[in-house]
Amino acid sequence: MDQPPLSVEPLLTMTGIAKHFGGVMAVQDVDLTLGRGEVVAIVGDNGAGKSTLIKVLTGVHVPDEGVITLEGRQVSITSKRASQALGIEAVYQDLGLVDTLDAAGNVFLGHELKRYILGIPFLRNARMAEEAARVLKENVGIELEDITVPTHNLSGGQRQAVAIARAIYNTDLKILVMDEPTAALGPEETRNTLKLMRRLKDQGISLIVISHNLDHVFAVADRVMVMRGGRVAATLDCKSSTKQDVLAHIIAATDGNVAA
Amino acid sequence: MAIAASASVGRANRRREVPWIERYINILGPLVMILTLCLVMAFADPRFFRVQNIMIILQDASIYMVLAMGMTLVITGRGIDLSIGSVAALAAVVMAMLIKDVGVNVYVAMLIAVLVGLACGFMNGFVITKLRVPDLIATLSMDLVFRGFALVLAAGVVLARFPDPLVWLGRGRVFEVVPVAAIVGITVLVIGFVIYRYTPLGRYAVAIGGNTEAAVLTGIDVTRHKMFQYMLMGGLAGLAGVMLTGRLNAIQATAGMGLTLHTIAAVVVGGTTLFGGRGSMAGSLVGVLLLSMVVNALVLLRLDFFWQQVAAGVIIITSVAFYAALQDPGKGGVSGLVRRLGGGAR
Known part of the structure; x- marks a missing residue:
């Protein structure tokens, strides 16, 4: 070829x-x-x-x-x-978002930030919300009014931004x-x-x-x-x-x- | 209106502000019904509000609280467990026989009951994830299996009169007021709330139920988490069996027949959707309380026991319809619902 x-x-x-x-x-x-x-x-x-x-x-x-x-x-x-x-990360056609989760939940899906108390993993939700907002703003160039709404309430472009933020959060x-x-x-x-x-x-x-x-x-x-x-x-x-x-x-x- | 202007208006509308009420949308329907019920009972029978009666309601609700915690997670993960009534009966029968026939220490026997429940949950999870039998069919079949085992073991005998610790768990009162079982039930639901909101187990139940394929693609071990959900459900069903035995101070293999559907009803009333991906522990608590309050009210009003069934059905439909109406912004939310109900009543 x-x-x-x-x-x-x-x-x-x-x-x-x-x-x-x-x-x-x-x-x-x-x-x-x-x-x-x-x-x-x-x-x-x-x-x-x-x-x-x-x-x-x-x-x-x-x-x-x-x-x-x-x-x-x-x-x-x-x-x-x-x-x-x-x-290597992928953003699929259907975006692969869990639309009942918020933006932070989706950005960190599968590699959540955790804190261990007595060996039990707890999610650091506040920290993930901050980080997701930062990545969305700095790397993807988008600001959401409310980062805690489920992604099915976002527009198509915003949802894609979340999907891309998830892909590039992988440092x-x-x-x-x-x-x-x-x-x-x-x-x-x-x-x-x-x-x-x-x-x-x-x-x-x-x-x-x-x-x-x-x-x-x-x-x-x-x-x-x-x-x-x-x-x-x-x-x-x-x-x-x-x-x-x-x-x-x-x-x-x-x-x-x-x-x- | 100019075309350019209307285009920008459309964009602005789509990004509508999420009203605060939407966060509580799942418990709004049952809360309204609880208030209505209280209002009716205030006129019909004020005994409803006596502390003693409220404690009876809590006592009745306690077993469902325990079961609803597991069921909320299972249904959020787009599963369902129709076997919990039989798991409770099997665990209870095993425990009762260990205590009565073998002379095992009561605490050990209670622990074994929970382990029996866990094992049943493990089998459910195995059939669903490894044998790929759909959740509904798997647990419906396993319901028969577990019930059959309980029947074979107990051989038609009613086992009764158990040691104090077991009876205390079932019908004891702290300070002679608050039912021990209710404290257990609420504790379990609080733990469930923490699991749901603040641990990967809850988060992944939402992910698996909301978009299984996405969960798989992000590397979430769906099999492991489904196994966990069903095992937790099984263990809690075992605990419910223990509590049921303690409350009745007797157990037979046919016990707990109505537990399954009552629990599912309470969870659904609480805003956990059977389509998966969305659920609420707080909603399940409200759902459990609503159903127990209605049952109690019917008893106070001396209405036939069988009206409970009718009431439960009507409550489920009302809650879900309420929820659906609130979720549909095109129909104007709450005010739209009121308008339509008004139109329908004409």
């Missing part, structure tokens, strides 16, 4: 990734490289294997074949915990995976999200973004990887290609090296 020149040192490489469910090949022979502070968009039709690929990276699915290296070392990502420990965040980050947002909130993505990139965090919206892809991504039928159809540099090029690959317009 084609290797576009990388301007930055590769942070992550995924090589020859394959995953099947029963008889169905979800992804097959997929290669992906990601540089430090680079934004790679993955596009493709429904069922092209995008979600499966990122779930392999985030430890939800264990690949049947393939090698993943992070910072030059081969890693095995067998669980969500393992991927988090490596600095050693290297790679953030975003699945359809702008799909459920209005125009203003979409602009804020794109701004936020550039902000994360400036902080040296690498992003993998799944999106159907090529305008948004070209607004933030450095490279676009097109997937079709579980394989990589093409990887294009955003600066030297157009939306039409990407579209052509998505809909499988005649292209010699695709079928191989």
